[in-house]
Amino acid sequence: MISRPILFNIRSHINNKSYIIHRNTLYISKRINRSLNINYGNLFRNAVRPLQKRGHSSSSNPNKNIDLSKFPAENIRNFSIIAHVDHGKSTLADRLLELTGTISSNHLHQQVLDKLTVERERGITVKAQTCSMFYEYKNKDYLLNLIDTPGHVDFNYEVSRSLAACQGTILLVDSSQGIQAQTVANFFLAFNEGLAIIPVINKIDLPTAEPDRVINQIESTFELDVSLYVKISAKSGIGIDKILPAVIEKIPPPSGDINKPLKAFLFDSWYDTYVGVVCLMAIVDGKLQKGDKIMSAYSEKKYEVIDIGIMHPEQVITGHAGQVGYVICSMKVATEAHIGDTFYHIKNPVEPLPGFEPAKSMVFAGVFPTDTNEFSRLDESITKLTLNDASVSVQKETSTALGQGWRIGFLGTLHMDVFRQRLEEEHDANIIVTRPTVPYKIIYRDGTSKLIRNPTEFPDPMEMQNKVSELQEPMVLATIILPEEYMGSVMDLCGSRRGEQLEYNYMDESRVMMKYSIPLAEIVTDFHDELKSKSSGYASFDYEDMGYQTSDIVKMNVLINKKPVDALAAILHRSQVAHVGREWAKKLSEVIPKQLYEVIIQTAVGGKVIARETISAMRKNVTAKCYGGDVTRKMKLLEKQKEGKKKMKMIGNIELPQKAFYDFLSTGSGTSKKK
Amino acid sequence: MIYIHWPFCKSKCTYCNFNKYIDPNPDHKRMKNSLISEIKHYVQKYDMKGRIIHSVYFGGGTPSLALPSTFEEILNTIANEFTLPSNAEITMEGNPTSTETRKLQNFHSIGINRLSLGLQSLDDIELKRLGRDHTSKEAINAVKESIEIFGENVTFDLIFGREGQTVDDWRIELKNALEIASNHISLYELTIKRGTPLYKDFIKGKFKKPSPDKLADLYDITLEITKKYGFQQYEVSNFQRNEKYSKHNYGYWSGLDYLGIGPGAHGRLTVPSKEARFRTIRRLYPEEWMKQCEETGEGIAKYEQMSSADVRNELVLFGLRTRIGIPRTRFRKYSLDQELEKYLNMEQVNKFIEDGFLVWENNYTKYDKEWVLNDFREEIQNGVLRPTEKGLAVIDEIVPRILY
Structure with a gap:
């Protein structure tokens, strides 16, 4: 949903005569292989052609014409890899795909599982990429489904759903870095799903590798049986051959019953320009085939299955219990595919699988075009991006200061940054993103409650006094792992962010794991950056939802010459107001250009002014020399200035260029910028 | 000139x-x-x-x-x-x-x-x-x-x-x-x-x-x-x-015609037969300019008609750099009888007048040595829009705001 395939990728794969197991690429590359003069209008028809008629593929894959009925549930293993960023998940996945001949090993594509530039740049897998492999072990053919999990806390729920489609997982840990916060969070998600866990220690050929120490950490932190761990180097291929046997032996096969009514579990989806919404489903019970009419347990919407198959270069029609693959049904937009949803045959409803939650945005920001004339173009771009990202929620918003824009909800700040980057890079957008706001909860005296996603929705003083009984803010449980020497400064940081320490443990002689309860609002700005700088980059951090807690929150207004600027209002905890108020006033006084009139910038809560800065009126702006020869240049400049003035936002007498908002919001006070 | x-x-x-x-x-x-x-x-x-x-x-x-x-x-x-x-x-x-x-x-x-x-x-x-x-x-x-x-x-x-x-x-x-x-x-x-x-x-x-x-x-x-x-x-x-x-x-500032002679010289010229104003620019490099003069009689590089907006904007831009400002009479004379008030964004002009950046002098007859020059006493009879001393110091901010 965050990232989808790109055609130029595909072309290079064709030239290499090798396949990349890449969700949509899979479809498209096959079709391109069949006929290079591809007619996309026919794609769909081609897609549903029976397997036998599908010409000769130039694939190097030997597993042609696979008969999936040869793979009953006991010959199937559904597993995932959980790891911290950079611990080598993508490399390991590549090796397994090569080992099973799913992709050729002389491929130019590094790390099959990480697709998008933003993912490569950040070294994370934003969204899951899943694929199937065939493997012979002890004279038996196995169908192994590697179900990828997103690698970032923002996608916690999606991780848990991906894990729910597995029966086991590889716990991959870097042998020199040891257990990191993300490893812990993902481990507990897997543990709670009751998965079999295989510890794998990676990068053992590095000079700094300490596999034994890491094994001890795993044992003491997770109380896990480590007698059967595997030591590997995914990069150089050491120990790779031991992994799949361990998967087959330690992970139980899926327990489905083919004779029961259909129960299919949707754990991922994306939008493909040519075929529409593609869902990844695990068939828990029963049998699913093309032409079946199915229904969502959550939305009760009906769909017809148009295409079905496994994520493998040789597309295979499938649908037996225990199998995992893609399903294309008549879904129009990605938002219809609810991660965690259960599907059944229309006349045969079943009990939905537990753990489903509708997508829930945790961070909201106003997004505005820098040039108001760009609104309709950007509106289309945003619609396109949300087509394949069901976890983004979009509402139109109008700001008196910034004009028309959108209030967009994200799963977290990384998700927000990725969205912003894609908008800027793929859609050439020039945007202003306001300070992110978390959803606060207003509890009314009559017992009702309301979530607010925008400072403008904050109750006014009258409403506060007469109707509101309390305000609540979302909390998270943060896990921080770090070398003990940084404990002091990191504890100070958490303290300054209103964090409350819940526990701390030594994982070994020198590494500490701390758990904090911290308001979500405190970590959506620059917490992660601060943590990295306070720990010289050694601390790792992850968090999970912890519900709501009563909080003394207020709305801070920014006033320019006494007039409030809606786009700059913020909801803050009362204890932060003095500090943030001063900082904002100061920063604004630095980004607002001098005017013909004095500018007074104030930050205020209710009627109380927190800070005040003044920009004195401009004293002089006049070209010294202007004679006959200077006229052409001067007239050109005049036209430019006239245009510039038209783009100014007027706050009373004061003109605010969009750039001032941009500079203010992109230099720290606003969104967290990870570079 | x-x-x-x-x-x-x-x-x-x-x-x-x-x-x-x-x-x-x-x-x-x-x-x-x-x-x-x-x-x-x-x-x-x-x-x-x-x-x-x-x-x-x-x-x-x-x-x-x-x-x-x-x-x-x-x-x-x-x-x-x-x-x-x-x-x-x-x-x-x-x-x-x-x-x-x-x-x-x-x-x-x-x-x-x-x-x-x-x-x-x-x-x-x-x-x-x-x-x-x-x-x-x-x-x-x-x-x-x-x-x-x-x-x-x-x-x-x-x-x-x-x-x-x-x-x-x-x-x-x-x-x-x-x-x-x-x-x-x-x-x-x-x-x-x-x-x-x-x-x-x-x-x-x-x-x-x-x-x-x-x-x-x-x-x-x-x-x-x-x-x-x-x-x-x-x-x-x-x-x-x-x-x-x-x-x-x-x-230059009051809208007169001037011939520009010599390398790189700029000129502004009304051609009565065409009822239009033109800008002329000569070849920059002396050698090229001389060569062209020797061959064709003039070293012209660019000759272009000014749009009516150009003519008017120029009168405003240059006029407001002088203390006398833009006399109504002058503006009308060079801009096909367009009234100054009709050309400017008067909402902005009035705001700047209120705030002490500009002054609108109507039917002006007396002499004020702070800003009047004797030679222009007749031209300002029908009134002028002029900058105050404070306005002149920031006139580059004001001009783009009073033009549409």
């Missing part, structure tokens, strides 16, 4: 971005013939025989490096082709070096009656930094000798806003200058223009511009001191006493 460009200099000034070339031995004869051929060509092409010329201006470059005989022939040509009244203003720019000062009597005798000296500073260290090839002593001497020859019709330029210059430094320098000045002086804030050595130093951080506040202080003190010496600021950087304003320069 005729502007004649002499593009050669002996040395390079760090701040200058004019069309000039360091050439100690230009071909005086070819230059002369080309300049004359352009003048004649103009007269013929636009049927201007006998038209009255109020002002001739020899600019540069360094026109005082030209031969007086060259300018003599040019003036003779102008007198023959056009009508050159005896009270026409004939200005030449000059460098205050001693060698050039010696030639001033010759220039005066061939008909030049006004002299504009490029002093730039009275501080020797600063003169060196600016790349000038004269000393302050030479400069003071040049001013004195010029006044002896040209009387009241001597002006000179100074530059303020130099690196490290304090208000007190400038106060003393300006007072010294005004002590020896005749009745006109131009005082420019140093402008860093692209393509100059100064610009390169500025980019490299070798030259530091004074802060905006410092520059405003320097500007304020300029106004204060000139006033004490009885000078009126009649344009942003130009100050006069005794009605001795520069007619030529005022012509």
Whole structure:
């Protein structure tokens, strides 16, 4: 949903005569292989052609014409890899795909599982990429489904759903870095799903590798049986051959019953320009085939299955219990595919699988075009991006200061940054993103409650006094792992962010794991950056939802010459107001250009002014020399200035260029910028 | 009005971005013939025989490096082709070096009656930094000798806003200058223009511009001191006493036609047959320009019709840089009877009037020495929109806001 395939990728794969197991690429590359003069209008028809008629593929894959009925549930293993960023998940996945001949090993594509530039740049897998492999072990053919999990806390729920489609997982840990916060969070998600866990220690050929120490950490932190761990180097291929046997032996096969009514579990989806919404489903019970009419347990919407198959270069029609693959049904937009949803045959409803939650945005920001004339173009771009990202929620918003824009909800700040980057890079957008706001909860005296996603929705003083009984803010449980020497400064940081320490443990002689309860609002700005700088980059951090807690929150207004600027209002905890108020006033006084009139910038809560800065009126702006020869240049400049003035936002007498908002919001006070 | 460009200099000034070339031995004869051929060509092409010329201006470059005989022939040509009244203003720019000062009597005798000296500073260290090839002593001497020859019709330029210059430094320098000045002086804030050595130093951080506040202080003190010496600021950087304003320069600002002759010269010209105004620009490089003049009679590079918006915007832009502002009569005259009030964004104009940046003078008849010049008393009869002193200081902010 965050990232989808790109055609130029595909072309290079064709030239290499090798396949990349890449969700949509899979479809498209096959079709391109069949006929290079591809007619996309026919794609769909081609897609549903029976397997036998599908010409000769130039694939190097030997597993042609696979008969999936040869793979009953006991010959199937559904597993995932959980790891911290950079611990080598993508490399390991590549090796397994090569080992099973799913992709050729002389491929130019590094790390099959990480697709998008933003993912490569950040070294994370934003969204899951899943694929199937065939493997012979002890004279038996196995169908192994590697179900990828997103690698970032923002996608916690999606991780848990991906894990729910597995029966086991590889716990991959870097042998020199040891257990990191993300490893812990993902481990507990897997543990709670009751998965079999295989510890794998990676990068053992590095000079700094300490596999034994890491094994001890795993044992003491997770109380896990480590007698059967595997030591590997995914990069150089050491120990790779031991992994799949361990998967087959330690992970139980899926327990489905083919004779029961259909129960299919949707754990991922994306939008493909040519075929529409593609869902990844695990068939828990029963049998699913093309032409079946199915229904969502959550939305009760009906769909017809148009295409079905496994994520493998040789597309295979499938649908037996225990199998995992893609399903294309008549879904129009990605938002219809609810991660965690259960599907059944229309006349045969079943009990939905537990753990489903509708997508829930945790961070909201106003997004505005820098040039108001760009609104309709950007509106289309945003619609396109949300087509394949069901976890983004979009509402139109109008700001008196910034004009028309959108209030967009994200799963977290990384998700927000990725969205912003894609908008800027793929859609050439020039945007202003306001300070992110978390959803606060207003509890009314009559017992009702309301979530607010925008400072403008904050109750006014009258409403506060007469109707509101309390305000609540979302909390998270943060896990921080770090070398003990940084404990002091990191504890100070958490303290300054209103964090409350819940526990701390030594994982070994020198590494500490701390758990904090911290308001979500405190970590959506620059917490992660601060943590990295306070720990010289050694601390790792992850968090999970912890519900709501009563909080003394207020709305801070920014006033320019006494007039409030809606786009700059913020909801803050009362204890932060003095500090943030001063900082904002100061920063604004630095980004607002001098005017013909004095500018007074104030930050205020209710009627109380927190800070005040003044920009004195401009004293002089006049070209010294202007004679006959200077006229052409001067007239050109005049036209430019006239245009510039038209783009100014007027706050009373004061003109605010969009750039001032941009500079203010992109230099720290606003969104967290990870570079 | 005729502007004649002499593009050669002996040395390079760090701040200058004019069309000039360091050439100690230009071909005086070819230059002369080309300049004359352009003048004649103009007269013929636009049927201007006998038209009255109020002002001739020899600019540069360094026109005082030209031969007086060259300018003599040019003036003779102008007198023959056009009508050159005896009270026409004939200005030449000059460098205050001693060698050039010696030639001033010759220039005066061939008909030049006004002299504009490029002093730039009275501080020797600063003169060196600016790349000038004269000393302050030479400069003071040049001013004195010029006044002896040209009387009241001597002006000179100074530059303020130099690196490290304090208000007190400038106060003393300006007072010294005004002590020896005749009745006109131009005082420019140093402008860093692209393509100059100064610009390169500025980019490299070798030259530091004074802060905006410092520059405003320097500007304020300029106004204060000139006033004490009885000078009126009649344009942003130009100050006069005794009605001795520069007619030529005022012509640019008040919408008059001017012919631009010589390499890179700009001109503005009404062609009555077409009921339109045109801009002319000459070839930049002297060699190319001369060659074209020799082959076709003129060294034109660009000749374009001005749109009515261009004409009007120019009147507003230049007019508001003068204290008299834009007389309604003038605006109507050059803009096909468009009323000034109908052209401007009056909501903005009224706001600026309310806030003390602009003044609307209706049916103006009395004389106010702060901003009126005698020669314009008739033109302002039907009212003007003019900047206040406060408004003039920020006029670059105001103009784009009052135009649609």
